[in-house]
Amino acid sequence: MSISKSQYVRGLQCHKSLWLYKNNPELREQPNHSQESLFETGHKVGDLAKDLFPNGEEIEFDSNNFDGMIRKTKELISDGTKVIYEATFKEDGIFAMADILVRNKDGSYNMYEVKASTQVKITHIEDISIQWHALSKTIKLNHAYIVHINNEYTREGALDIDSLFSIKNVTEFIMTNQDEVAPQLLEMEEMLNNTIPDIDIGKHCSDPYDCDFRSHCWKHIPKENSVFDIAYAAGKQWTLYYQGIFSIDDVPKDFALGKNATLQIEHHKSQEIKIDKPKIKEFLDTIEYPINFFDFETFQNAIPRFDKQRPYAQMPFQYSLHIIHEDGTLEHKEFLGDENADPRESLAKQMLEDITATGSIVAYSQGFEKGKIRDLAELLPTIKDDLLALNERFVDIAHPFQKKHYYHPKFKGKYSIKIVLPTLFPNDDELDYKKLGSIQNGADAMDTFANLHLLKDKTKVEEIKKDLLAYCHLDTLAMVRLWEHLKEKVSL
Numbered sequence: 001m002s003i004s005k006s007q008y009v010r011g012l013q014c015h016k017s018l019w020l021y022k023n024n025p026e027l028r029e030q031p032n033h034s035q036e037s038l039f040e041t042g043h044k045v046g047d048l049a050k051d052l053f054p055n056g057e058e059i060e061f062d063s064n065n066f067d068g069m070i071r072k073t074k075e076l077i078s079d080g081t082k083v084i085y086e087a088t089f090k091e092d093g094i095f096a097m098a099d100i101l102v103r104n105k106d107g108s109y110n111m112y113e114v115k116a117s118t119q120v121k122i123t124h125i126e127d128i129s130i131q132w133h134a135l136s137k138t139i140k141l142n143h144a145y146i147v148h149i150n151n152e153y154t155r156e157g158a159l160d161i162d163s164l165f166s167i168k169n170v171t172e173f174i175m176t177n178q179d180e181v182a183p184q185l186l187e188m189e190e191m192l193n194n195t196i197p198d199i200d201i202g203k204h205c206s207d208p209y210d211c212d213f214r215s216h217c218w219k220h221i222p223k224e225n226s227v228f229d230i231a232y233a234a235g236k237q238w239t240l241y242y243q244g245i246f247s248i249d250d251v252p253k254d255f256a257l258g259k260n261a262t263l264q265i266e267h268h269k270s271q272e273i274k275i276d277k278p279k280i281k282e283f284l285d286t287i288e289y290p291i292n293f294f295d296f297e298t299f300q301n302a303i304p305r306f307d308k309q310r311p312y313a314q315m316p317f318q319y320s321l322h323i324i325h326e327d328g329t330l331e332h333k334e335f336l337g338d339e340n341a342d343p344r345e346s347l348a349k350q351m352l353e354d355i356t357a358t359g360s361i362v363a364y365s366q367g368f369e370k371g372k373i374r375d376l377a378e379l380l381p382t383i384k385d386d387l388l389a390l391n392e393r394f395v396d397i398a399h400p401f402q403k404k405h406y407y408h409p410k411f412k413g414k415y416s417i418k419i420v421l422p423t424l425f426p427n428d429d430e431l432d433y434k435k436l437g438s439i440q441n442g443a444d445a446m447d448t449f450a451n452l453h454l455l456k457d458k459t460k461v462e463e464i465k466k467d468l469l470a471y472c473h474l475d476t477l478a479m480v481r482l483w484e485h486l487k488e489k490v491s492l
């Protein structure tokens, strides 16, 4: 058997996943944009962490010549090389690459695995345990460490990589885990020598990772209105599934679920739309003119680029603002930061100018916008009070949907704007996110802006900026239309 570290981790999650990976890889789903972006981040962080142990020798990756990589590693080890990056081994059928290997004076090695996360996770221990199992057959290992991002670090001037990274000695955990590796490998080997294992879907399909064979294994689950579409069911979907109930239509009347899930099922079955006019009117009466419909977009960097930036901090770089005045006039204002500079200060200052001095500020799920404003206030002491004063004026237009004062069966128990909007405005091109350009959701905006400074093609940069502006514009226009819709409903 030949198995890599990632395949071993896959096998620990589900034997069937490993079997399919080895025998029917064509059934795998392709990684989505966010997953690709995570891989990218992992590579960047891995490269930077090498500077913690400088002047090492790197084993260049060559997918056509793994044997050459293994041979080169052996040569460097016999030469007594102090630091080796991507040291490559194949032992006991396991193909393993150690991110950083550091030789001790007594000829033993310490192994460092780099993770872009901000803490050590159990899956990291499993991952490094199989490395240890393979490497310890060739070299004497002394300690194993996980190198991960320290999210307490705040950049000030040049990047301080010793502070950016935390190094955790996990040798003790690895040793405890070692007894389990050989039997696990044996089980996997036996399993791979047989026909596909008979494993049903279960919680393991998304724990610890979303399995990429779901579209194959979950074929028997209805695409629409399955029990897995019940929101806030606290895992009871699995109880229903194991009772042979796959569709919401078949959920027994007396099956105990929470208030929200029960309401979802009742409205699904009756197809009744609930509109509690007095409650919605009460909510609308809290909104004062001029009404500022406001939305931020943010980006994150694992490795901070600017002073006073922490790893993975959500950095506002853009906003859209639609203002409705009492006479019915609608105006639009917006801000999009320079991708090559820290956008926070200029954004905060323009925001203070653009938002009207009085009136409500309306956001969809206001906690996010208010949280970012608090961060900006902390960053910018000279305008702190003005920024914090904005937070006193927020009204959350998600409220009537969140509280189910307005409920439509097509909301499927949820209240995000990406579900509410197309339900209430079907076939409306003006409000259709799918009709936008390259940016169609917040994750697209976040990932794209985070990497925009790396793009050399200026025409492409301008195109992307237009798409970013169009996306954020739609977020606030959507709120305007929702507000108008709510007003219309209560006046009928």
Ligand code: SF4
Pocket: 013, 014, 015, 016, 017, 018, 020, 199, 200, 201, 202, 204, 205, 206, 211, 212, 213, 214, 217, 218
């Ligand atoms: S979808 Fe679930 S059952 Fe199928 S291979 Fe993946 S984890 Fe296993």
